[in-house]
Amino acid sequence: MLSKRAKWMLALAVVLVVVVALAGCGGQGQKQEGQQPSGEQAEEISGNLTAVGSTAMQPLVEQAATQFMAKHPKAQIVVQGGGSGTGLTQVASGAADIGNSDIFAEEKSGIDASQLVDHKVCVVGMATVVNPGVTVDNLTKQQLVDIFTGKITNWKEVGGPDQKIVVIHRPKGSGTRATFKKFALGGVEDTAPGMEQDSSGTVRKMVAETPGAISYLALSYIDNSVRALKLDGVEPTVENIVNGKYPVWAYQHMYTKGEPTGLKKAFLDYMLGDEVQGQLVEKMGYIPITKMQVERDAQGNVTKK
Numbered sequence: 001m002l003s004k005r006a007k008w009m010l011a012l013a014v015v016l017v018v019v020v021a022l023a024g025c026g027g028q029g030q031k032q033e034g035q036q037p038s039g040e041q042a043e044e045i046s047g048n049l050t051a052v053g054s055t056a057m058q059p060l061v062e063q064a065a066t067q068f069m070a071k072h073p074k075a076q077i078v079v080q081g082g083g084s085g086t087g088l089t090q091v092a093s094g095a096a097d098i099g100n101s102d103i104f105a106e107e108k109s110g111i112d113a114s115q116l117v118d119h120k121v122c123v124v125g126m127a128t129v130v131n132p133g134v135t136v137d138n139l140t141k142q143q144l145v146d147i148f149t150g151k152i153t154n155w156k157e158v159g160g161p162d163q164k165i166v167v168i169h170r171p172k173g174s175g176t177r178a179t180f181k182k183f184a185l186g187g188v189e190d191t192a193p194g195m196e197q198d199s200s201g202t203v204r205k206m207v208a209e210t211p212g213a214i215s216y217l218a219l220s221y222i223d224n225s226v227r228a229l230k231l232d233g234v235e236p237t238v239e240n241i242v243n244g245k246y247p248v249w250a251y252q253h254m255y256t257k258g259e260p261t262g263l264k265k266a267f268l269d270y271m272l273g274d275e276v277q278g279q280l281v282e283k284m285g286y287i288p289i290t291k292m293q294v295e296r297d298a299q300g301n302v303t304k305k
Helices: 004-033 058-071 084-093 141-148 175-183 200-209 238-242 262-271 274-283
Strands: 047-053 075-082 098-101 116-130 166-169 213-218 249-257 294-296 302-304
Touching (some): 047 084, 047 262, 075 084, 084 175, 084 249, 116 175, 116 262, 249 262
Antiparallel strands (some): 098 249
């Protein structure tokens, strides 16, 4: 039989073994609690991305990129203009990650649209704008065609002041120009001599500061420094674009070469998410696609939804 002292020593050893075992289990449990299972760990969004193209949609993409980078500090997104043609060319060649465009890729010559994936972000309306000193508030399509082809050269010919008309064009690679030419001018070449400016902001400034000036801008760029004209008596408003009464509008496309992955996919998902579609799009003067009562294909055919 064990002595009392031996029994006491044995009991103490058992207690120590149990305490050590419990401590080990507790430590292991705490470690596991502090870690997420490997399958549930959120992958951190990081990397660099360049979006190039349409100046009509540039303000929207820039603001969305700023918000996105605030949420994901390790992601770097650079947004540049240059026009829709530049955006399509650069994304097709791999020089840019995303090509922003006011036109369908099928409308741009030299682009293999089958290689590109279209992500329609929203709709933008475009309007004829004039210097505030021009008292005309409406032009018919034919009058507009005659002005941009040089047949009408003085505002008095369309009910305005006795003042020379100064036409300000967009470059040939501009999606705004392509949209305006197709749906406001009926496809007629705008051959009147005039200055060319690529940046929408610069066009607005030039129209505002040049007596007798006329050009065209996305509604998102129009402010009190210029005057937007009616077309055939129809105002260029969101309501008239949504219901199909006003014809000069375009989808805002963000093209990728192939299906997007990684940062490209994350940013495009953000562009199509509630934070941009439900708030930023309308706040900045664009129209959510979900509000449109009509739709248009690459050939320009419009149908009711």
